[in-house]
Amino acid sequence: MTRRPISALWLVLAASLWMTLVGNGALWQRLTELNLLAGSRGLAFGAALWLAIWALLAALLGLFAWRPTLKPTLVLLLFSTALARHFMASYGTLIDPGMLVNAMQTDWREAGALLNWQLLAGVLVLAALPAWLIWRQPVAYGGLQRQLWRNPAFSLAALLALAALVLAMFQPLASASRNNKDLRYLVNPVSSVVSVARLAARPFQHEAGPLQPLGEDAQLALASPTGSAARPRLLLLVLGETARSDHFGLNGYARPTTPALEREQVLSFRNAWSCGTSTAESLPCMFSHLPREEYLRRNGNYETLLDVLQRAGLAVLWLDNQSGCKGVCDRVPNGATDTTAASKLCSGGECLDGAMLEQLDARLAALDPARRARGTVVVLHQMGSHGPAYAHRSPASAKRFLPECTSNALQDCDPEQLRNAYDNSIAYTDQFLGEAIAWLRRNPTGTDNALMYVSDHGESLGENNLYLHGMPYAIAPDVQKHVPWITWLSPGFAQAAALSDSCLRGRADARVSHDDYFHSVLGLMDVSTHIYRIAQDAYAPCRQDANWAGRLPRQAAARQHAVPSGG
Template sequence: MDRKRWAVAPATLVVAACTWLATVGNLALWSELHALGALNGPADWLLAAALAAISGALLVALSSLFAWRGVLKPWLVFLLVAAGIGLHYMLAYHVVIDSTMMVNVAQTDPREVGGLVGWDLLFTLAWSALLPAWLVARAPLGPWPGWRRQAVRNALLAGAALAACAAFLLAQFQPLAGTMRNHKQLRYLLNPLNSLYALAELGTRPLRNPIGPMEPLGRDAQVAGTREKPPMLVLVLGETARSGNFSVNGYARETTPQVAREDIASWRNAWSCGTSTAASLPCMFSHLGRTAFDARRADSENLLDVLQHAGLAVLWVDNQAGCKGLCKRIPNVATTFEKDPVLCAGGECLDAIMLQGLEARVKALPAERRARGVVLVLHQMGSHGPAYSKRSPPEYKRWLPECTSINLQDCGRQDVVNAYDNTIAYTDHVLASTIRWLKAQPAYETAMVYVSDHGESLGENNLYLHGMPYSIAPDVQKRVPWITWLSPAFQARTGITTECLRKRAGEPVSHDHYFHSVLGLMQVQTSAYDGARDAYAPCRAAP
């Protein structure tokens, strides 16, 4: 074949690749518009065409910056592959892509990657990205001019693309504005512009909102009063647990029978700080609350630091993807890759592994700190999806059939719910086992607080998993369980009774209360404590 005869101009290759991206790459956008009833007539089709044209024109303008010898093809291949990956997950789980989702991707551990990568991804990549990427790589380009002439051509291409973008925007401004205003999720489906914007937003965030040096917090902390026995508080951090799927919160299925037999109180109106672990954990361990945390100009020490400043023994035990930097200044241990033949038989460890050898781990903490009190943090794998079936052992699979596919849309919705509810039944076992373990610690006055980091979508409105932008996320991704167990001795110590907490079960609480509530339970006195945000304070008996 005469490659010179069939050679294409760089601008032609750019326009062809960006047209593919703006049309085929945006199948998730067209699917969402169809689901919203916005593709039902000529006016709607014009709107969709304008969206495709605007998306394509912006991609052409951006790609003109990379239209140079040795750079153009790798750039276009990158765009195609990024769009193919984004397309798969937006179609498979109806997630959207923003900066928070990009942080989740960056912090995903190998076990979670294994639960998200399958043949469906490879198939989608093959037809949506790899085939056009191969054509781009093989396309013969004509001779490149000198850099000055190429710079002029690139500028003309960018100018023409931006002019076309402006023309389509003006022609369809009213319907576009109304659609985007009423359906904010659409802006996060423009592929791959959504991924590029999210990466740019993350990359420029330090310039727009610089985070200063770590600020000290609670250096004046001390434990109030003395008793014969020190307190021991276990903070169980749930993962992806929906409040509405706990039978102690009114769910029709008996998902939490073991915990229900204990003397517990459960808030039914508890709300998360974010819709992902990366967003929620740093926020809930901060003293600031969600709004102030998002607007902060400097990071500060967190709840664990303040507890340690008070002289308490603190330990983080992790069976998940890490502590998001919260535990780097305190003792911590990971159980992720333990070799227990029963609890770790499936290639990952079930959450009960965190209780194995826990007493020995406590005894290894400094004795002078243990004498003041102990705070243990157990970070669960919990109900992390989409591989829900891996999060519960056979004896806790009470509802069958359950979905075993990582592509949740391959399963009937009830099978997805079955698999998820089985994870809650296993979490119920882990929590009850933790309470039994605490009851067997005669040297301490014990308590447990269980709070999840965020919730989960299980197919409602064809939406799965979590991580939606907080402003448009459904309540099931933000409403979380908050369960408290206080031993009789701990109730006597603090003056907080379970009976009082039960009477307040319907009152709203949130992660904004978490920092101050834990300090209050441990009777830590510090200027960082805000009694108005201590969720347990209304039940604390007057001294």
Template sequence: MGFGDNTAPPSRALCMPSLFSSKTQRSPLLLAWLTALWLGTLCNWPLWKALLALPETGSPRGLLFMLAFAGIITGVLASILSLAAWRRVIKPVAALLLISAAAGAHFMGTYGVVIDDTMIVNVLQTDARETRDLLSLRMLVTLVLLAGLPAVYLWRTSLASLGFGRQLLRNLVGVLLGLALAVALLMACFADMASTMRNHKSLRYLINPLNSYYALGQVAFKKSSKPRGPPQIVAADAVLAARPDGRKPPLLLLVVGETARAMNFSLNGYARATNPELAKLDVLSFRDVTSCGTSTAASLPCMFSHLGREQYGNSKEVHQENLLDALQRAGLAVLWLDNQSGCKGICERVPNAMAHIAASGAPTLPEALCNGPECLDGALLHGLDQRLEALPAERRAKGVVLVLHQMGSHGPAYYKRSPADLKPFQPECKTNVLQQCDPQQLVNAYDNSIVYADHVLAQAIAWLQQKTSGFDPTLLYLSDHGESLGENNLYLHGMPYAFAPREQTHIPMVLWLPGTGSAIDRGCMRAKLEQPLSHDHLFHSVLGLLGVQASIYKADRDFFAGCKQGQ
């Protein structure tokens, strides 16, 4: 080539294959390992954040352990993805893992939650209203960075076709190498791994996205092993005891709160006036009550079961009837009224309705209460007279149980749970990205939701007071679980019960009895305000309160026991 030749030699950079070139054909196995590396490192940032907060990792040895941990996760993921390292399979499988890992990283990192089978059930049962409250710009950014960018590279990469035999051999080698890497690193740091996992069990639920798919598998297994057909009958012998002469039929308004924590009730000593209306009504507030679970999906079925938390959690046979079935079998009129994402199967065999659908004959729901299917809890009381009258007359004559399932203080959009005229604590947090809120503004928004719950309960009591001529009314309110508001960098709820903070399990329980004519002795109940109670007591206490006799009834779980007039 002479000096006058204008043809330049090809650039060495252009001759070398580029890892990021969309024109260069890649092995599906390489794509599988690159995806595993991305998932095992960047998509597990909530795990690394949790590990860095531990005193055990504040040394060079701790940092080496974290690197080994990342290598173990990467090796396991690479081994799994190697099984899918086929030309037409790897891209959709990798994309699915990236999206699920990005979503998991967002929720674990933003709210401090962990992902187990209970959390998966919550996700599967979440309605559109709750889903909207979880969407945010931060979530979009996380999805774009952790899933969108690598997904673009995935789909732009051309994959080589090696033939079935060669690709199978390579994939098997990839599986073995991934397992070998994971096992070698685990053996190298086994002592540190065993100690860390033993002392901080919640870390296992942060291994992303393996935690999500393991939990999903648990849910699928439980569902597949659930007996087919109708549920097992509970309290088959339930009957109403004879009512004393002159005693009116009972009317129980059982209000199931949502995400309310006892420590934010001024009735329980909280410094702020979050219960201004109930405080004037001489209600009884039980101060040491514990929930069955830390989420609606776990607590609601458990609290209406006769089994109790420990037996319910360990029982493989939970396809059983519940409290509402027993009450209906005894002859009482039962109605479940819902302002949330459903009753989790509890109300399937009793009359039930949604709060945003007005009762027959009742006025149209005002816009101040409902915006389409999204309603404030005041909608539960709208048309309650018409709903009561629609129940069978022969059952009403024996007694009525109305269950109101509130939206309560459901987060993260706490500011949506109270109307503009009932927000005494200002300024309040008005975003669902709770970590971006000033801590006091976050508490303000939450406390405003408690003030509104107080207002709704006071209105419910006023309605009951109008029914004293025909019924013996009682209101019992208790929440399904509590809530974390940033304590220990935890938000929302749903932590595994074994290490859930008290904020998520310590719940309020409030009882209202009429001033005169009640079958329950108020003074006797007042003496029990400090007694440790739990959701385990609900089934048996309601049977006892309403005079339902059944062999399944346990007097030691009836917190009304010994307090009935004439006992």
């Protein structure tokens, strides 16, 4: 049976209506929670908003109502609508540029952990089926001359309707959007389209071009505080993943999630904050010399902390058990865990974090011995507590809290079982950090050793119906930004760095952030450069070496606040 062709613009109206109807459940739920749809005025506001979304989508799609572009655009938006609907409804995810960056940088292991029958069913019913029907439907486009005036006229008419609807509901709309900034990210699929456009504009905003060098004057101090020859230092930087500060027992959490760290009597900054709510945001930011606000408005891109450490003559190594270093480690020796290694910690194409320690000695042996003689900085990038498959982030031996949620459909999990699974992942991080400290104690010899653990961001575990992470920073809950910052110093390292243990413990509640990460590492490794800011070194207030400031380059003392931001 031959199908009767329909007008391209009628197809635009029908597809826009479908996406408006099926894609915005999270928006209506949020408006209901805010009591904005109550009573006759609320219903009128809801109806006007629904029509406005339809008109906006129709205006957008009218620009693509041409034979080569219409069906591909509709199919793409249908799948975008279905996917966004699932993640907004299931995890409370908001679709903004940062979330799109996360999606683009997700590897197959992370993507696989998000697959479940609800996602597949939703995509099949809401996207694949209508896309198939659209693809089979004959469309009457009309002649080229007719399209040249009709398509723009259609979009203009839809925009005029949108303008009239916005004016009619301007007061409640302005109040709602001003007081609840998350609403703008819930308009589906408009939020996806806007986020793609903003993401595409970023290279122009930051004037992408040659990477600007950083710390070209970087050098190491050659003497210890006592005047004797300094021993090389080994600093293990552990980058935590998705760890919440308030789920660490040594930070006051009621559950015993950190017995190994407590036995080691580590130092913990309990008031530490991230510069992003996702790995893609936080890693480049924390390894930048710029504080968060300057980093966001920079014009151009700079080398990172690792480049400065390497320029100072240190050996640098990045070992990854996650989805990459987001460009931070591109110019230093780097690698990922060998998932094919004959280890009980590796199976199914991924490894538990302990595999990094198993493979570390061989990786270090491959570094330049002349650099290692000056000092070494090793970055271990954890899988940590990456969700939603929290149960996969800990071995059976570390599962102290049972039963645990084993599903990746977190909204269907019992809240207590979800907490158990997440806390087991924290308990395994505690075990891993304890093993890392034991490794530092025994190997290698002839160095003063230290460990600094800081997580990239936190996690939502169902509070206010939010799960996972990646919310826009301005409206993200504190649990996605409040992170653990833990330090272990060998006696030799503490003495060489002239750090007072009692002073550091007295600063446990002082506010620190990822803004301080770059400068704190430079201070711990005794690297002097004019870009170092002593005010952003979290350890500097407890340094007792009277001669330490004098070992900085002269310009560093005079130009603590003259770091170029490009902003």
